[in-house]
Each structure stands twice: as C-alpha cells, then as structure tokens.
Amino acid sequence: MRSLFSIALVLVVVSMITVEASMKKKEKGKEPKADAECSEWQYGKCVPNSGDCGNGIREATCNEQTKKTKCKVPCNWKKDFGADCKYKFGRWAECDTTTGTRSRSGTLKKALFNAECQTTIKVSKPCTPKTPKPKGGEKKKGKGKEN
Known part of the structure; x- marks a missing residue:
C-alpha cells in the first residue's frame, strides 16, 4: 500500500511540473x-x-x-520615386537629340507600407551612343581563313 501511495505521489508531482513548464512556455512566447x-x-x-x-x-x-x-x-x-512605390513602365521613347535623353512613363501598380506615391511618373536616361556596325566589305581583325 505504501509503494502504491509513493508512486501516486510521484506521478502527481511530475504532472504538476509538466503543467507548470508548459504554462511558462506559453507565457514566454506570449x-x-x-x-x-x-x-x-x-x-x-x-x-x-x-x-x-x-x-x-x-x-x-x-x-x-x-x-x-x-x-x-x-x-x-531609382531614388526619385522611392523603393516603396512600384510602377508598370511602358517602352522607352526615341532619343531626344536636343536634350540627349530618352524617357518613359509609368503608372502606379502598388504602394507598399501605405507609402505616398505619385499615380504616374516620368523617368529619363541618357541616350546610348550607337556603335557603327562593320560594313560587309571590311575585313575583320584576328585569326581567320586566308586565301
């Protein structure tokens, strides 16, 4: 009878410790x-x-x-319109020879974190100089077939 009582007492203590530990975990994460x-x-x-x-x-x-x-x-x-404003852009326009730039416009697609964004924007960049293509009659430099 004594051993049965001892076992029951140990089980009660272990269950109390387990319950208390789980309560502390809940409070810690809460x-x-x-x-x-x-x-x-x-x-x-x-x-x-x-x-x-x-x-x-x-x-x-x-x-x-x-x-x-x-x-x-x-x-x-592009720092001009912020990282929290996402836009959908069209194609680049032809190069404006007077300013040396080309531009395109974009419409607001998404404003992140309640950012204050412009509904439409216009961005520009310098025109890239066109590199001349080699003409058909010119010989290319380097190794090749010699006649």
Whole structure:
C-alpha cells in the first residue's frame, strides 16, 4: 500500500511540473500583441544602415505605439520615386537629340507600407551612343581563313 501511495505521489508531482513548464512556455512566447490593438499603422521610409542602399530599418507608428522592422533598399533602385512605390513602365521613347535623353512613363501598380506615391511618373536616361556596325566589305581583325 505504501509503494502504491509513493508512486501516486510521484506521478502527481511530475504532472504538476509538466503543467507548470508548459504554462511558462506559453507565457514566454506570449508577448503583448500591439498589432491586434492597432489597425492603422503608418510606415515611414526604409532608412539604410549605411550609405544610400542596402539593409536598413523602417519605423512604424500607430496611436502612441512605435515599432521598427527590417527592410532593404535596392542599390539599383531609382531614388526619385522611392523603393516603396512600384510602377508598370511602358517602352522607352526615341532619343531626344536636343536634350540627349530618352524617357518613359509609368503608372502606379502598388504602394507598399501605405507609402505616398505619385499615380504616374516620368523617368529619363541618357541616350546610348550607337556603335557603327562593320560594313560587309571590311575585313575583320584576328585569326581567320586566308586565301
């Protein structure tokens, strides 16, 4: 009878420890959910950690709450209209000989993080100089068949 009582007591203690450990795990993983309380987060621009592109931090605010999230500014992205505004662009126009540039326009496809984006934008770049193609009668340099 004593051994049965001892075994029962050990089982009760082990189950209490198990329940207490699982409660602590739940509490540890349970942080106050600020997102659930706030539905209108206002996101700032992604600020690179160094330079003008690469990994960075974006700050978001809602009521009196503030949170920071990781973000990335692509290094080849056009800084004029921001990394949070995605546009669909048309074809490049012919080269304007007076300015030496060609341009194209884009319409807003998606605004990330509630960014303030222009609905249409126009971008330009320098015209690339055309390289002359070798004429049919000219000989190419290098090794080849000799007659």
